[in-house]
Amino acid sequence: MPPLYLETRSIFEVSQVKKSDQVKISLMISNPFFGRKRPEPSRPLPPGQYLEDGFPVLSAGPTPRVDLTSWQFSITQNGHSLGQWSWDQLNALPQTDLLTDLHCVTKWSKHDTNWRGVTFDTLFKSANIDERAGFVMAHCDGGYTTNLPLPDLLNGKGLLVHTYEGEPLAPEHGGPVRLLVPHLYLWKSAKWVNKIDLLETDVPGFWEQYGYHMYGDPWKEQRYHGD
Amino acid sequence: MASSGWQVATITATQHVSARVKLFQLALESPISFAAGQHVDIRLTAPDGYQAQRSYSISSRPNSQEELELAIEKISNGEVSSYLHEYCSVGTQVEVRGPIGGPFILKSGFEEPVLFIAGGIGIAPLMSMLRLREYNDNLENSALLYSTRMLDDLVFSDELFKMADRNGLLFIPTLTRESPADWNKRADNQTGRFDQSNLKNLLEHHISTPKLSFICGGTQFVESLSVALVDAGCDPETIRTERFGP
Numbered sequence: 001m002p003p004l005y006l007e008t009r010s011i012f013e014v015s016q017v018k019k020s021d022q023v024k025i026s027l028m029i030s031n032p033f034f035g036r037k038r039p040e041p042s043r044p045l046p047p048g049q050y051l052e053d054g055f056p057v058l059s060a061g062p063t064p065r066v067d068l069t070s071w072q073f074s075i076t077q078n079g080h081s082l083g084q085w086s087w088d089q090l091n092a093l094p095q096t097d098l099l100t101d102l103h104c105v106t107k108w109s110k111h112d113t114n115w116r117g118v119t120f121d122t123l124f125k126s127a128n129i130d131e132r133a134g135f136v137m138a139h140c141d142g143g144y145t146t147n148l149p150l151p152d153l154l155n156g157k158g159l160l161v162h163t164y165e166g167e168p169l170a171p172e173h174g175g176p177v178r179l180l181v182p183h184l185y186l187w188k189s190a191k192w193v194n195k196i197d198l199l200e201t202d203v204p205g206f207w208e209q210y211g212y213h214m215y216g217d218p219w220k221e222q223r224y225h226g227d
Numbered sequence: 228m229a230s231s232g233w234q235v236a237t238i239t240a241t242q243h244v245s246a247r248v249k250l251f252q253l254a255l256e257s258p259i260s261f262a263a264g265q266h267v268d269i270r271l272t273a274p275d276g277y278q279a280q281r282s283y284s285i286s287s288r289p290n291s292q293e294e295l296e297l298a299i300e301k302i303s304n305g306e307v308s309s310y311l312h313e314y315c316s317v318g319t320q321v322e323v324r325g326p327i328g329g330p331f332i333l334k335s336g337f338e339e340p341v342l343f344i345a346g347g348i349g350i351a352p353l354m355s356m357l358r359l360r361e362y363n364d365n366l367e368n369s370a371l372l373y374s375t376r377m378l379d380d381l382v383f384s385d386e387l388f389k390m391a392d393r394n395g396l397l398f399i400p401t402l403t404r405e406s407p408a409d410w411n412k413r414a415d416n417q418t419g420r421f422d423q424s425n426l427k428n429l430l431e432h433h434i435s436t437p438k439l440s441f442i443c444g445g446t447q448f449v450e451s452l453s454v455a456l457v458d459a460g461c462d463p464e465t466i467r468t469e470r471f472g473p
Contacts, residue, residue: 062466
C-alpha cells in the first residue's frame with residue numbers, strides 16, 4: 001500500500017557523532033525507513049552489517065573435492081617449504097576451540113560460531129618458524145588466494161579450522177580445512193586452504209585484485225579499495 | 228573495479244513483474260560503467276543514523292542506457308527489499324555505490340559457447356549477460372537453464388522466449404511446483420528440478436562444451452548444480468558461481 005501520508009524521501013543534514021571520528025557528516029535519510037529490530041547495545045554489529053541466523057555460502061566457483069588421504073597443508077617462503085602437515089599430523093597438534101562472530105563483506109554477520117582447529121602460533125612453533133612480520137598469501141584448492149599481514153595470523157588471531165559446531169567442516173563452508181581470521185571480513189578466512197606463503201610485501205589476492213580492500217577490517221568498514 | 232563511493236540515485240520507473248519481483252530503473256547522479264554480471268550496493272539510512280546495505284545485481288545491458296535496471300525480489304522480513312517494494316516509487320532517491328563484482332562477469336568480446344543456469348531471481352545478472360549476447364548477435368552460442376517454482380516467478384520470460392524464437396537462444400525453463408496447462412506444448416519447457424541428467428543431456432546433444440558457465444541462485448541450487456556440472460564433464464575452472472540467501 002502506498003504511504004500517502006509521508007514523503008517518500010527527504011535529504012537533510014543531521015549531526016551524527018560517531019565514536020571513531022567525532023565529525024558531522026551528511027546523511028541521506030530514507031524516510032520512512034527505520035530498519036529491523038536492532039541487536040542489543042551490548043553486542044553491536046560492525047557498520048552496515050545485519051545479523052544472520054543461517055550460514056550463507058559465497059564461493060566464486062564450484063566446491064572442490066578434497067581427498068583427506070593426500071591432503072597437505074604447507075607454509076612456504078621464497079619457494080621453500082618451512083613446514084608441512086598431513087591431515088593426521090594436523091590433528092595430532094594441540095587443538096584450540098574458538099567461539100567467535102563472523103562478518104561477511106556481503107553484509108551479513110553471524111554471532112557465536114564454534115570452531116575447532118590449530119592456531120598458527122602452534123603451527124609456527126611445531127615447525128620452528130621464527131618469522132613474525134611481513135605478509136602472507138593464502139592459497140587454496142580451486143585457485144583462490146587472499147592476502148593478509150602475518151601478525152594477523154599470530155597471537156591467537158588466526159587458525160586452521162576443521163570442525164564447526166562439533167561437526168566436520170562441510171565442503172561448501174571450506175571443509176576439510178579453512179583459514180579462520182574472524183577479526184577480518186570473512187573472505188580473508190580462505191576456504192579449502194592448502195598453503196600460506198610468507199612474503200615481504202603485501203600483494204593483492206583474488207578478491208583484492210577485483211577492488212576489495214587489502215586489509216578488510218569490518219569495524220572500519222573496509223569493504224572496497226579506498227574505504 | 229570497485230566503487231568510487233556513495234551517490235544518490237533516483238528511481239525513474241518501477242514495474243511489478245511477478246508477485247514478489249519488481250523492476251526498478253535507477254538514474255544515477257554520475258552514471259557508471261559496468262560489466263554484465265556486476266552488482267551495486269544500496270544503502271538506506273534511518274533517522275537515528277542506523278544504516279542497512281544490500282547488494283543487487285544489475286539486469287540491464289552494459290552501455291545500453293544511462294539508467295540501471297535492478298530486479299529485486301521482496302524477501303519476507305527483508306529490511307531493504309521490503310522498503311524498496313513498499314515505499315519506493317518514481318522520484319524516490321536512494322544511495323547507491325558500485326559497480327562491484329569479481330569473476331562473475333561476461334565480457335563483450337567473448338564469443339565462445341556459454342551456459343547460463345538461473346534459480347529464481349538469480350536470473351538478474353544473467354539477464355544482463357544475455358542482453359549483451361543478444362546485442363552482439365551471438366545468442367546461438369548460449370543456453371539458459373532457468374528454474375522457478377511457479378510460472379509467475381519466471382520473470383523476463385516474454386523476453387527470453389523471444390530470444391529463443393528469434394535469436395537462437397536455447398532456453399530451457401523448468402517449473403518445480405506446478406505444471407500449467409499448455410506448458411508442455413513448448414518442447415524445451417520442463418517441470419521438476421534440474422539435475423545431472425539434464426546437464427549431461429544438454430552437453431551431449433544440444434551445446435558443445437561451454438567455455439564458461441554462470442550459475443546464480445540460492446545456496447543449495449548453486450551448490451548442487453555446480454557439482455553436477457563438474458560431474459557432467461565441465462572443467463571447474465570454467466564455472467562461475469554466485470549465490471544468495473542463507
